[in-house]
Amino acid sequence: MLALLWIPTTLIAAAAQTARNATQAGLIKTIGTIGATQVRFLYGFPFALLFLALVTAISGEAVPRPDGDFLLFTLAGAVSQIAATALMLAAMKDRSFSVTTAYVKTEPLLIALAGLILLGDNPSPMGWTAIALATAGVVLTALKPGAPITSAGLKPVGLGLAAAASFALSAVCFRGAIMGLDSGFFVMRATTTLAWSLGMQTALLLVWMVLFDRPALMGSFKAWRQSIPAGFLGAFASQFWFIGFSLTSAANVRTLALVEVFMAMFVSRRFFDQSISRREVAGMVLIVFGVALLLWSHQ
Numbered sequence: 001m002l003a004l005l006w007i008p009t010t011l012i013a014a015a016a017q018t019a020r021n022a023t024q025a026g027l028i029k030t031i032g033t034i035g036a037t038q039v040r041f042l043y044g045f046p047f048a049l050l051f052l053a054l055v056t057a058i059s060g061e062a063v064p065r066p067d068g069d070f071l072l073f074t075l076a077g078a079v080s081q082i083a084a085t086a087l088m089l090a091a092m093k094d095r096s097f098s099v100t101t102a103y104v105k106t107e108p109l110l111i112a113l114a115g116l117i118l119l120g121d122n123p124s125p126m127g128w129t130a131i132a133l134a135t136a137g138v139v140l141t142a143l144k145p146g147a148p149i150t151s152a153g154l155k156p157v158g159l160g161l162a163a164a165a166s167f168a169l170s171a172v173c174f175r176g177a178i179m180g181l182d183s184g185f186f187v188m189r190a191t192t193t194l195a196w197s198l199g200m201q202t203a204l205l206l207v208w209m210v211l212f213d214r215p216a217l218m219g220s221f222k223a224w225r226q227s228i229p230a231g232f233l234g235a236f237a238s239q240f241w242f243i244g245f246s247l248t249s250a251a252n253v254r255t256l257a258l259v260e261v262f263m264a265m266f267v268s269r270r271f272f273d274q275s276i277s278r279r280e281v282a283g284m285v286l287i288v289f290g291v292a293l294l295l296w297s298h299q
Contacts, residue, residue: 006247010256013240020233024085025092027230031223033093035216036230037086038209041201042220043231044238048191048198051239055191064181064192073180074193077173078200084166091159103160106287107168108254109134110161126293134290140283171254175245190242198235258288 020040027036056063066074084104091100109130174193181189209217220227244253 006244009240009244010253013237014257016233016237020230020237023230027226028089031219032216033089034213035220036089038205039220039227039230040234041198041205043227044235045198045202047232047235048195052191052195055188061184061188064184070177070180073173073177074196075200077170078197080166080170082201084163087159087163091156100160104164106134107164110165110168130290130293134287137283137286171250175250178246186246190246194238194242
């Protein structure tokens with residue numbers, strides 16, 4: 001039973017993340033991209049501490065002590081996730097909620113390409129087919145027939161793909177941190193890593209905003225009513241992502257998380273009144289199919 005627990009865990013995380021992304025996207029107009037980015041961390045950190053206190057009280061276990069490797073993995077994951085969130089929200093300024101989510105879900109493809117460039121891991125013919133399909137899907141959603149290719153049109157594509165790469169790095173680093181803890185059962189290790197990562201992210205963003213963007217920081221305090229739900233949903237989603245990472249590989253978790261693309265399509269139409277063309281739907285289907293085929297080829 002435990003071997004399959006990562007499946008419902010990932011589905012819960014994907015649903016919560018879709019709701020959090022929608023909440024953050026709604027905050028961009030009032031407090032800006034950086035302000036909306038830090039909301040999930042600043043307002044999520046107290047909930048992470050609450051989760052850790054609950055896990056400690058229920059399990060009776062002591063919180064694992066971090067070592068140097070754990071802190072390095074967690075810091076790398078924390079910084080990458082901040083960058084990924086900011087890039088994703090910036091892309092949402094120019095493209096719809098659901099299409100931006102589809103860009104971000106090319107994350108496993110970027111892992112494969114990085115492996116080829118940095119490690120010489122050459123994908124199988126099926127893997128290259130998957131890469132071609134997903135790349136075609138990105139192009140299909142990004143470019144309008146008959147429209148000239150401009151830097152403005154390519155900007156959200158670049159931002160979305162950069163977000164995907166950053167999310168990929170953060171997932172690998174967080175799993176490394178979780179697996180590096182030498183004590184505690186899987187929920188304790190996942191929750192400990194979550195608390196440390198959100199603590200680091202909160203501290204980094206507070207320093208940045210005090211030095212460079214105080215209006216956005218003040219704006220996030222003024223918008224506390226909208227920010228608290230985003231913080232809770234962010235911490236809640238991350239709690240289940242981290243539990244998933246503690247049970248199976250990040251690739252397995254991120255593959256199943258592709259259901260988020262279709263959740264985002266529903267949210268985009270229902271709450272943002274953003275229409276989705278048949279071309280964009282076809283592109284998103286190609287992206288999802290390509291990513292799934294790539295990961296299946298590695299099994």
